[in-house]
Amino acid sequence: MVDLNDVKAIRALDSMGSLITTENYDKQFKEGLDLVANFELPPLNREIHEIILLGTGGGSSVAGGFLRSYLFDELKQPIIINQGYNIPAFVDKNTLVLVTSHSGNTEEILSAYEQAKKTGAYMVALTAGGKLAENCKNDGVPCLIVPADIGHPRRDLGYIFVPLLVMLHKLGLISDKTEEIMETINLFTELNKKLNPEVPVEQNHAKQIAIGLYGHIPLIYGSLDYYDSVAWRWKNQFGENSKLMAFYNVIPNLHHDEAVGWDMPEDLLKKFYLIMLRDDELDSPKIKKRKDITADILKERMGHVEFVYATGKSRLARMFSLVYLGDFVTLYAPIYRGVDPTPVEVINLFKRKMAE
Template identity: 70%
Template sequence: MIDLNDVQKIRELDSMGSLVTTEHYAEQFAEGLALAQAFGLDNPGRAFHEILMLGTGGGSSVSGGLLRSYLFDELPLPLAINQGYHVPAYVDANTLVFVISHSGNTEEILSAYDQAVERGAFCVAVTAGGKLADRCRRDGVPYLIVPPDIGHPRRDLGYIFIPLLVILGKLGIIEDKRADIEGVIDCFAALKQRYGADCPIGDNLAKQIAIDLQGYIPLVYGSLDYYDAVAWRIKNQFGENSKLMAFYNVIPNLHHDEAVGWDMPQELLSRFYLLMLRDREADSEKLAKRKDISRDILRDRMGKVTELHAEGQGRLARMFSLVYLGDFISLYAPICRGVDPTPVDVINLFKKKMAE
């Protein structure tokens, strides 16, 4: 096992610098805000009936989920996330379509984009270039060019989520969220000191949990109305960064079905490591009670149970405080095993075989 106090070693193992990128989320989100604010976008003057988000993976589709969670009690239009090759039947001229492909070459998104344009939907794209940028130029579709990084959009939420939030404001669908975004940036700057690679294990919660969950299967429980997408994000990060199968669900939904699975054979249930997401400000009395009961029951059944508490000023900062902690945990977990967290060999294998 790698010593997570050996900063030089863990930075060497992280060959593509995902730890450094994560440590600099504050700067990335600030740059994403600046790019989005400078983005020229005319209001089309349409009465939108719904918003459709075309995106795949832990950066694009999750950004749509985080947007929907954050704006749960404010967004006046339904927002659906579309991750496949085809758009649903309701897409028409009154649909606002966000087209997200960091590379610009995601085949599912290009296919869905063509269908949305053909249906007359109002599309706005966020991309680093590729075929999507070419098609937007061809079709007269507004598109925001963001930095290409290394083609791993899961570590580029500042270039994806923030522009979406700003664009909704530019279109007059929601109020301006600059103050909330700046709160997230401040939160990142503070938490970097506690979760970054230079912070030793004894003071670093992310490193402590990464070490503690070695040999277990991560399970993340979020909650409605604001922490479903955060749980989804953390689960995805365990897959891509940690190279671990992981699962997630949300309270109260899981108490009507999945909870019965807690009676599975003890030798199986004991392999799970539960991360329970909590927010003392957002969790209602009933929701907090459900989480307490779940924690108490599962402490006697699952391998381990740990609670992660949101912090920061404002809902957006509190949501992203847990996203940030989850990102660091998922990066340290493979490093403990001597595994580079950034490469995604299986995904590349799928792409290679699809191209044959």
């Protein structure tokens, strides 16, 4: 095991600097806000019935999930996240299509883009380049070009989520969120002082969770209305960063089906490490009670039950306080095992085989 108090060892193992990128989320989110500031969109000269986000993976699709959760009680149109090659039959001229592919070469998104174009939908794209940027230029589709980084969009949320959020405001679908974005940026700065590699294990909650997870399967429970997408983000980050199979579900939904699985054989259930996402302000009294009951039932059955609490003033900041903690946890977890968190060899292998 790697000593998580050994900052030099941590930095050396993190060969592509994902920890540094995470530590600089405040700067990245500000850059994302600046990038979209002067981005011009044609007038929305039609009624929008639904918004469909074309996106895959831990950057684009999860950004769509954050939009859906964060804007739950404001946005009048439903957000549908479309991760496959094809688009649903309802897409037409009254659909807003957000096309997101960080590389610009994601084959599923390029396929869905071509189909959406034929429907006459209002389209806008976000990419770092590639075929998508070329297609948008040829087709006259507004396209925001964002930094390419190293081609791992899961660590580029500031370049994806923030511009998409601002675009919705520019189209007149939501109110101006600049103040909440700025609060979130400032919160990143403060949380970094508690979670970065220089902070020892004794004072670093992310490192403590990462160590406790060793030998367990991560299970993340979020909740409606705002923490379903945050739980999804944690699950995805455990896969890509930590190289761990992980699972997530949402309260209250899971109490109607998955909860029966808690009666599985004890030796199997003990393998799970439950991370419960909590918010003393946004969780309703009934959701709080359900989380308390869940913890009471599972604390003697599962390997461990860990509460993590949101901080911040605005809803956006509170959601991203837990996203930020999760990103650090999922980076420290593989490092503790001696594994570089950034490479995704299985995904690269799959892409090579698909290209054959």
